Every structure is written in structure tokens, then in C-alpha cells.
Amino acid sequence: MPFQPSRRRFLEASALTLGSRLFAQVPGDRPKQDASVKVLNPRNRVPVSIIIDDSTCLVNLNKFAIPQFAAANPGRYDHYPWKSWPDEIPDDFVRKFADWATENGVKGKYSIVPYPACVGRLDRQIPGWTQKELQGSIDLVRERIMPNWDIHPEMVTHTRIIDTKTGHPFPEISPKFMENWKWCGGRSVDEIADYMSYALTILKNIGLPCEGVTTPGGFGSDARPQLAQATFEACRDVFQTEIPHYFRDLYDKGEQSVAPLVQNVSGLDTDDPRCVVHILGCTGDWTGGWDCVTPKGADAFITSDGKSGRMVEVIQRGEPAIIVCHWTGIYWNGLEIGFEIFREVVKRLHATFDHLHWMKLSEIARYWAAKELTRIEFDVTHQVVELHAPFACEEFTLSVPTAKGVPRIKHIESQTKLQEADSRLKLEPGLWCREKDRTLACFKLEKGVSMIEFMA
Template sequence: MNYTRRSFVKTAGIGSAALASWPYLSANPEAPSAQVLNPYNLVPVSLIIDDSTCLVNMAYYGIPQFAEVFPDQYKQDWRKLPREIPDSFVREFGEWCIENGVKGKYSIVPYPACTGWVSRFIPGWTERELKNSLDLVRKVILPNWDIHPEMVSHTRVIDITTGQPYPYATQEYMENWEWSQKKSADELAAYQAFALKILKEAGLPCEGLTTPGGYGGQNQNNLALSTLEAVREVYGAEIPHYFRDLYTEKEKSVAPQVLHASGLDGNDPECVVSILGCTGDWFGGWDGLVPGDANKFITGDLVSGRMVEVIESGEPAIMVCHWPGIYFNGEKTGFNILKEIKKRLDQKYDNLIWMKLSEIARYWAAKELTSISTDRNSIMINAPFSTPGFTIKLNSSFRNMGIRRAGEERPLVRLKDEKSFKGGTFYSDRNGTIICFDLDKGMNEVVMN
């Protein structure tokens, strides 16, 4: 019998949670049932970095623009902040992340707080300094991080016909607030494509975007559709994704949401994935003025904290921070908190995998949209999207397993334990079998005996 969640996901709107543990139950009592697990049977972890860009400290330039609209809410003494977050810190941070395997998403705001264009020039810095900054991003950030625009300026809305900010200091013309809430999907897509094209002109790859502040919060269906349209149009990304929401409540699922799937049986399937954060910014605040606390993520005794809650639920544990708070005006408070979190996670867990948001989005799209049918000796898996480390649990034990594609069969290597899965391996005991392989787009057959 054939089992698929396509019909569910194809019609699902915002708020439909990913069905992470939904099993494919066979109607044949002699056939095994199959359940898709996390990649490599590990729990994904990641870090979302907002308000980052080249050179510009978004807090220094953003606070006075926010204060012009909300003078009673933004009273920070922004003049005491550094105007720049130096590339020496970008290098230090990026190299540490490469060495320690930390991955996630790193924003590059295209027109940061209306100071200048990252693809051309930013007044206050030389052309050479901007070029060097972009080169550094390619060298030490791209290996472990997805690049996102955080819309165009993260402050004033830009007239995309002129490239100039609208002259109105009101909520209706700030990206963080009202402008996006009643726009059509096409209008949002045009604006987001404008942002994406700046990053493309700067020579940066991109498969998704981040919303600044409340952007699209009351217009989420159109936000999802517009992300799908804009990212595919500008970059041709197969599986666009975006970050807008986070939940810190224990009872709320933070599994990625696979939305607006279509064309799954054709050559050009589509979907968009909403990535959810699971923490607040408990590193250093969006302005770099509020010291955070590693204990909110994981306590020193390794017993509790938000990351512990989410990891032990099996859902992706994705932290959220802001670049000014990681730098913390040169004190590096947020960065040091990240180092402590990483140390504690390593002490407590041996079942984590750090992933970019695009990698999580790809896996969840495959997990939610792949159809599986089982019989006694084989499993037919029809996948609209490929993904590495696709992992399935069967409720039966087997001595030998293999993958057959295009008439060619390759055996899977049997493991002695459940903690070292890689593509092309399996583990089986009296409780069942776990198989891990790189899923190809199209038909994949698992054979067993």
C-alpha cells in the first residue's frame, strides 16, 4: 500500500506543524511499517544571526531611525555605540565556528539602515574596505552559514522604482512594522526580489530570507508565497526557506513548517519552508546593550534550559541572536555565551548535528513530502526532493539491506551501534531496523532480507 503526506501538506497553510514522527503504517501485516527520523538519527541544532551585514553596526544606525517613529520606546544612547563591527571580529567568529562546527544563518542586510549598498559602496568606508569585507564573508562565513537578506534596509521602506527611502518617518513606511501587513504576495515578492538582487550583485549565494522585526507578521500566507516566488525567481533555489517566528513556550512545536507544496509528481516540484527559532536573544540583545545568560539555554549542571527542552523533544533546536549583541561593543559578551553553550552541549550530548537553515529546510521538505510504500522485502520511496542522510526506522529486523536505483543495487553497511550513521549504513536489532542513505530525487528502492 502507498502512504503519503502530500495531500496534507499540499493544502496546509500557516500553522500546520511538521509531522516529525508520523509513521507509514502498512496494511499488509507481513510488511514493515516505516517512520522517517531526523537526519542521521541526530537532533539538528543551529544558530540564527540577525542584524548582521558588512561593516555597519545596525544598532548604531538603526536606533535613531526607530526613535524617530517611536520616541518613547527607543531611548538608548546610540551615540556611545561603535558605528562599525570590524572585520577582525568577523574573522575571529567565523574561524571559531569553522573549527567548532557551528552552523546556521547569517544576515547580510543589503542597504543597512540606509547607509549604502553592500553591492556598490557604503559612505564612511572605502571601496576596498567593502570589497575586503565581502571577501571575508565568502571565506569564513559561507562555509558554515546561509546568507539571507533581512529585507532591504531593516529600517525605512525603500521605493524600489527609485532605490530611495520613502520620506515618511511613520510605522507605515518602516520595514519592521505596518508596511508589509496588507500587501499582496506579488507586492511582497517584488520587494523581496529587490533585496535578493542586491546580494546577487554582491556575489553572495542565497536560498532564503529573514524578516526584520514584525515584517509580514499579520500577513503570513502572503509572506510564504512571496518568499517562494522571489527566491526562486532571483536565485533559482529549489527549496526556498525563511525565518520569521520563534517560540519559547515548552508546549509549542518548533518543527519546520513545509508550506505551499505543488507539482510533486512533476519535474519541477515546489514548496517553501518556514524555519522556527526556539529561543529568545539571550546572548546580548539586538542592540548590544543587554547582557545575556548561557543558563537560559542550558544550565551549568546540564540539567535544564530551553535547548535541553527542545533537544530532548527531538525537534530542531535553533537559537536566535543579533550580531550587535554577539559583538557587544567589543566586549564579545554574546560570543562568549555562545562558546559556553557549545561547551555544555558537547558535554551533555553525543547525538547532535549542526546544520545550516537550508540543510534543515531540505531535509524537512523531503521528510514531509516523500511517499513511501512497503511490502515484505522492499520499500519504494518516491521523493520530490533529494537530501543527504535520509533516515528511516522499520519495526522489523533484517540481516542484509541495500539500495536499488536504476536497476543497480548497492549493499548498506551494517553498524554495531546506533550512534555512527552515515549515508549507506543500517543498524538492526530485535527492536527494529534503522537505515540511513542519501535520498535521490525520484524513485529509491530499499531491499532487505
């Protein structure tokens, strides 16, 4: 996903200004939360995930993208030997990757570019492949990738801007009419939402539901407030998504928080609460890049002794540690260099940490929306926590300043007595444990009003 020439390099070049631009966006409403009650990470573990960009069905995206990038930026891409790269990333490799991810519990986000590099639309045909091959590839994504990975469109083509009225690329070939560069500047929410909806609709037509979107390269970097609201509008319009999310930015070094940004919040006390969640990555692409460069390797993520590396830094802070990479670099023209690095990184993570929680981006987005937007009141005298939740959440985890009694969750007419766990590492929905003067409880948070009572 290049942006002169890649997302990682762009962010390194603009690190001094990116933070202020991120937070110029609109957070929206926030509820009152009793300061003595702490919302912890899900199951009191650290979320980890992998963002895979530039993936699609069959097409080796950047083999076909580079000549279009070169036409828009003459001289910049002349050094790439793109003609020697394979046309296809085969489904056998998708199966191999899916098998490994399932065996190791790995989850994340997997892009499906709907009209990859203008080669062909996935809901129609891709010249060079039969309809049977295309349908088989789509079915493979649905059956083997989707259970553990969110599907995102990475806009429409990842190259040229499509005229949504005609379905054809605009005739001008310049940074202004490439998805990776200047198109969003000065565009309205409606214009950007219309473009996103076009991409989402193609994936809907082939039976791949989405709760979020990924921006290719610099798409939206000069229209961040509009990008956030357009994501909400498009995902709500096409898929009726309750909590839309998007991936636009990453911080691959430094102390800047990489926790999700819950934005544009409104209607918390109504039947239609609204928000959009901006998911942030925490690494650069050190597995081979979109363009099959020499990778930094596993040590950039986590060293063999588990003592350093970007993932270690973020995990020790307790924030979601989300790796960013590109499908083309994972396959690396058939050499699978990025895939080998991934396997080593995951092996080291699992050997070093015992409190990781692999999650899809939609799961992280939902948790952060519930974490930040649930109103929390604590009656110290009666030892009752009252929760007003605009969104349900499967693994909601709280720390309450009490050491008396067994927690019981009450919602409308139902009630659930939690069972005691041996330690915080064993927390899962329906369990609680005590640590010194605090009680940790993990439970399914229902939408609406719930109470936690402590029974003698």
C-alpha cells in the first residue's frame, strides 16, 4: 500500500505532525465513569492482531499496480522489476496461511481489494482467470479466512480513482486521481462515503460482509474528519454495521499511544448510539513490504530472547499490539519470506508472553467502544456497580475496589452468579478473581442497564 512509496515510510517522514492531525478529529460525547472502577483489557489480557494489506483474490496486486503508480509519478518506480513478478498469489498459499493462522490462534484483518489495480471486478470477472477459479478463490476467503479475520475493502482499486457513476477510471492519471495520494483533499463526507460504499457493495455482492475499511496509502490523510464520518456512513449504509471501524495510521516507534480512537460519538442515551473506531497499527512492515524489499526481520518485532522489539514495547504498556504488513510481502513472489518471518514472530510472542489475546479488528473496536462509552456508577455503601452500556460486549472486564462477596450480574430480569477463577490469567466470561483489595470480573456486557452486586 504505497504512499511515496509506502505507508511506513510516509509515517516516518511525518511523525512530527501526524499526532496533531490525528487528534484534530472529533471524539464526540463521553459518559461519566466512576474513577474507582477500572475497565481493564478483555479478560485482563493484551490484545494482539495482524493487519494484512494489499490482499485480494488471485491477483498479485502490486505487479499490476506499479506501472500505474509509475504513470502518475514518472521516474519514481522505474527500479522495480515488476514484469518478472508472478501474476497470481495462488489459493494454495492462502490455504497454507489459513491453516497456520488457525493452528496458532492468530487473528486480524485481511483486505480484499474489490477491483484490484483495475484488472477486473471480483463481482464480475477478472481477465486471465476463469469464473470457476474466481468463485473458488472467493469461497476460500469466506470459508477459511473470514472465521478469524475481518474482511476490509482497501478502497476500490488501490490504484486509479473510479468514477462511481460509470464504473470506469477517471481519464486523468496523476496523484490527484490515484487512491493512494491526493483525491480526498477537499472532498465532502458524502463524496468519500459514496466511494467507500462502491467498494463495500462489490464485496457485499460476493458474500463477504465487512464492518470496516482500510485506506490505501495516503487515502484520507488530508481529510481525516471527513474520512471518519464517511466510514461510519458507508458501513452503516451497505452493511448496517453497529460499530464501524477503519485502519488509516500507525506508529512504529515512540511513546505515542496506539490504543484505538473512538470518534464521532453521539446518541449514547438513545436507541441509536453512534461511533466510529480508528484502529492504529504499532509496527512498520518489516516482513518484506508491499514491494518485496529486503525485510528487517523478526527481531524488529521481538528479539529471540523476548526482551526487546516493538511488539515487546507495546505489550508491556498493555496497549493493543497490532502488526502491519502486506500480503505481497508475505508471499514475496513465491519465496514466502514474509510468511517465514511471521511464523517466527508468533512463535517468539507465544514463548515470551502468557497473557496475549488474539482478536479481530472488529472485536477490538467493539471492546474499546464499550470500554470508553459505558456509563459506570458505583454505590460504595451498597457495593453495587451500575452500567449503562450503549453497546454489548462479550468479554467486558472490570476491576472494582471491593474484597467482599461474590459478584452477580443482573440485567433486566436475568441474573448470573460469576464463578471464581484461580488467577487473573484464567479470566473469561462468567469468571471473577480477587487481587488484594480489588475484585476482577469478566462477563458478557449486555446492551442497556446492568448491575454488579456482591453477595455475601
